[in-house]
Amino acid sequence: MASTTKIIAVAIIVIIIAAAGYWYYTTTQPRKTEITLMTKAGMWADFIKTSGVLEDYKERMLKEKNVKVEVTIITAPHRGYGEKLITSFAAGSEGDVCWVSPTDLYRLAETEYLLDLTPYVSKWPDWEKFYPAAKKAYTIGGKVYAVPNDAATMVLYYRKDLFKKAGLPVPWQPETWDEVIEVALKLKEKFPDLPIIIEPWYEEQLPIYSDGGVIYDPSDGKFIAKSPQILYMFKLYYDIIYKYGLMPKEFKLERWDDRKLFAEGKLPLMIDGTWCYTEKWGPNGPYPIENREEIIGYAHPPSSGRPNNPHGKYPNTFRDYTWAISARTKEPELAFELIKELTRADIMAKWGHDTSHLVVRSDAVIGDYAEDKFLQWNTESLKYAVPKPPTILFNKYMDALKEVLRNELLINERTPEECLEIFAEKVTEELGEDNVKEIPIP
Amino acid sequence: MKILKIKAWIRDNLDQIVLSLLIVPALALIFTFQFIPAAWTIWFSFTDMALIGKKALNWSFIGFKNYLDLITDVYFWRSMNVTIQYCAVSLVLRFTIGMLAALFMTLSKVKGKIFIAAVFLLPSAIPGIMHPYVWISMLEPNYGTLNTILGSFGLPRQSWTYGAVTESLIMINTWAGYTFTMILMASAFKSIPREYYEVAEVYGASRWQKFRKVTFPLIKFPLILCLILIFKEDIDDFTYAYMFTGESPRPDFKTELLSLYAYHKAFHYYELGFGCAVGFIIAIIVFVLTLLQLKFARL
Numbered sequence: 001m002a003s004t005t006k007i008i009a010v011a012i013i014v015i016i017i018a019a020a021g022y023w024y025y026t027t028t029q030p031r032k033t034e035i036t037l038m039t040k041a042g043m044w045a046d047f048i049k050t051s052g053v054l055e056d057y058k059e060r061m062l063k064e065k066n067v068k069v070e071v072t073i074i075t076a077p078h079r080g081y082g083e084k085l086i087t088s089f090a091a092g093s094e095g096d097v098c099w100v101s102p103t104d105l106y107r108l109a110e111t112e113y114l115l116d117l118t119p120y121v122s123k124w125p126d127w128e129k130f131y132p133a134a135k136k137a138y139t140i141g142g143k144v145y146a147v148p149n150d151a152a153t154m155v156l157y158y159r160k161d162l163f164k165k166a167g168l169p170v171p172w173q174p175e176t177w178d179e180v181i182e183v184a185l186k187l188k189e190k191f192p193d194l195p196i197i198i199e200p201w202y203e204e205q206l207p208i209y210s211d212g213g214v215i216y217d218p219s220d221g222k223f224i225a226k227s228p229q230i231l232y233m234f235k236l237y238y239d240i241i242y243k244y245g246l247m248p249k250e251f252k253l254e255r256w257d258d259r260k261l262f263a264e265g266k267l268p269l270m271i272d273g274t275w276c277y278t279e280k281w282g283p284n285g286p287y288p289i290e291n292r293e294e295i296i297g298y299a300h301p302p303s304s305g306r307p308n309n310p311h312g313k314y315p316n317t318f319r320d321y322t323w324a325i326s327a328r329t330k331e332p333e334l335a336f337e338l339i340k341e342l343t344r345a346d347i348m349a350k351w352g353h354d355t356s357h358l359v360v361r362s363d364a365v366i367g368d369y370a371e372d373k374f375l376q377w378n379t380e381s382l383k384y385a386v387p388k389p390p391t392i393l394f395n396k397y398m399d400a401l402k403e404v405l406r407n408e409l410l411i412n413e414r415t416p417e418e419c420l421e422i423f424a425e426k427v428t429e430e431l432g433e434d435n436v437k438e439i440p441i442p
Numbered sequence: 443m444k445i446l447k448i449k450a451w452i453r454d455n456l457d458q459i460v461l462s463l464l465i466v467p468a469l470a471l472i473f474t475f476q477f478i479p480a481a482w483t484i485w486f487s488f489t490d491m492a493l494i495g496k497k498a499l500n501w502s503f504i505g506f507k508n509y510l511d512l513i514t515d516v517y518f519w520r521s522m523n524v525t526i527q528y529c530a531v532s533l534v535l536r537f538t539i540g541m542l543a544a545l546f547m548t549l550s551k552v553k554g555k556i557f558i559a560a561v562f563l564l565p566s567a568i569p570g571i572m573h574p575y576v577w578i579s580m581l582e583p584n585y586g587t588l589n590t591i592l593g594s595f596g597l598p599r600q601s602w603t604y605g606a607v608t609e610s611l612i613m614i615n616t617w618a619g620y621t622f623t624m625i626l627m628a629s630a631f632k633s634i635p636r637e638y639y640e641v642a643e644v645y646g647a648s649r650w651q652k653f654r655k656v657t658f659p660l661i662k663f664p665l666i667l668c669l670i671l672i673f674k675e676d677i678d679d680f681t682y683a684y685m686f687t688g689e690s691p692r693p694d695f696k697t698e699l700l701s702l703y704a705y706h707k708a709f710h711y712y713e714l715g716f717g718c719a720v721g722f723i724i725a726i727i728v729f730v731l732t733l734l735q736l737k738f739a740r741l
Binding site: 107 | 496
């Protein structure tokens with residue numbers, strides 16, 4: 001009997017020790033989980049893989065949260081990325097963390113596909129270091145839906161060598177669009193066979209800002225269907241194409257590779273984004289230009305010359321990408337920690353330098369980025385950059401504008417006044433009468 | 443007694459039962475991957491479902507509204523017009539060039555005929571997805587091979603990617619697709635017994651009579667089948683037009699084939715319901731053509 005009691009007692013002690021051991025083992029062992037990250041294939045995914053950011057993230061998560069996290073990168077090609085991203089969200093196959101453009105962001109937020117990051121950023125001390133304009137651009141209805149990764153503005157690029165040959169001064173900074181046209185005409189005279197692309201790459205609304213106008217009035221939440229500044233935009237494009245014959249309309253219709261033409265010295269003047277400087281013409285770009293500093297000149301897009309422009313001397317547009325989290329993620333904390341890592345000051349500076357994008361946090365002007373003359377210069381343009389209206393209607397507004405510019409101005413060769421009327425009608429139809437207003441034209 | 447009857451029935455029909463069971467996996471696959479997606483597409487076409495925005499969350503059944511909207515949609519008809527042009531011209535070119543190549547392969551006695559035939563078949567040896575990439579570099583307005591050749595002869599550059607973009611699409615489709623006619627018609631020519639021609643020659647038939655009385659009756663059905671198959675293949679073409687157009691429709695709709703229009707509606711404008719309605723229209727056209735094809739194939 002006594003021996004039986006002893007056996008039971010020993011058994012109980014063994015069980016208790018085993019349970020304690022198991023409890024100790026399971027609580028001290030890291031929890032295993034997986035985070036998926038969706039971004040563009042090519043340099044976007046390559047940067048993440050090679051920058052060491054994922055290793056740092058995994059190490060930090062293990063140390064701080066005792067979580068062994070695996071990060072799987074899902075990629076989609078640059079071309080059509082937005083469509084693939086949205087289709088992935090609709091199908092439920094998106095990543096936990098996604099690389100999202102502002103235009104897609106508004107759509108995704110409206111569909112409740114994105115996690116509201118407000119509670120996360122409010123506890124993040126670094127959030128204060130992000131530029132207010134960037135934060136504002138991704139705050140919809142008071143909720144933060146994305147953390148900005150970089151920024152870009154429009155740049156007036158010119159070939160210094162061709163300018164010199166044409167007897168034009170270098171460096172050059174036009175103060176008005178009339179000055180740009182004047183210089184373009186001189187270039188045309190010197191190089192009659194070369195086109196001049198004075199049209200902002202998918203930021204067609206830029207001349208509206210140049211003339212002190214807006215496309216959206218935040219005070220009443222209405223888009224502008226008709227205004228003197230919209231008419232100015234149509235007139236400027238009309239003059240460049242038809243009155244002065246500077247920009248061949250085939251450029252848009254045939255989709256010329258203007259970046260290649262510029263690199264080969266077949267295009268003296270063009271407008272494109274910040275990123276072109278390194279992403280396209282840098283040593284690792286598709287069209288490298290040797291001695292970039294000596295060949296490529298850059299200037300801010302000017303104003304129309306109208307006094308007291310509310311956007312400043314050199315009105316510009318604000319664009320580029322952000323990181324957002326899927327509302328369906330099972331690991332919101334870890335996903336946000338990944339975003340914190342991806343938008344770290346040193347990582348942002350490296351990305352900005354390697355691909356010529358502007359950083360969006362004040363403490364990221366460091367390392368090679370801080371030494372880069374072009375980026376230093378371009379950072380100034382952020383002062384004049386007008387953010388996009390944070391509403392889904394912006395996409396419809398821009399679609400209507402692009403359609404009128406291409407169908408009516410380019411194909412049907414309509415006058416600026418006709419284009420304005422057609423645009424006003426179209427935008428009112430697309431956005432609804434309650435969402436638009438007209439500013440009288442004197 | 444009943445069990446015995448069942449057993450006897452199984453024994454008598456064992457072959458049919460085994461054969462029926464053997465096709466079950468294939469039927470299951472067809473049901474899962476063809477019938478269900480098709481049924482979903484038809485269902486979506488009766489809704490106002492969107493991929494994104496408010497209608498992605500709160501969509502509703504709208505009956506035939508998408509189809510009625512299609513009838514009054516000017517872009518749909520523009521797209522239909524482009525598609526018909528594309529199919530009709532492609533049909534003529536693919537058939538004519540393929541037929542000439544087939545005649546060359548079967549009738550010619552030129553040395554190195556096999557090598558020439560292999561060259562003829564090259565387009566079908568190159569993966570379809572590569573075709574547009576190859577052709578984009580050929581047709582690029584400033585750097586493309588065709589404009590460089592034209593320029594070297596002092597001829598003006600052509601707007602292959604805008605002014606003549608529909609023609610460019612047809613050109614690529616013809617280049618990639620004439621081999622189908624060539625193979626089909628060459629096999630039809632080859633299947634005609636030589637004895638028929640020998641008999642016709644004995645009776646003093648001319649070349650035209652031999653063609654009319656021997657060749658044509660024997661190739662009539664493969665020929666009709668070939669025409670239907672080409673048209674069917676082209677009516678839902680997508681790849682080349684997509685490669686030339688990109689994500690958004692061209693402003694002039696010159697490359698907006700029906701399938702691309704359906705794609706843009708569903709995945710560019712995110713109007714999934716409407717896109718599915720366009721897709722279903724294409725499916726009906728292809729279905730009718732398939733019935734015709736089956737009818738001729740049986741004959």
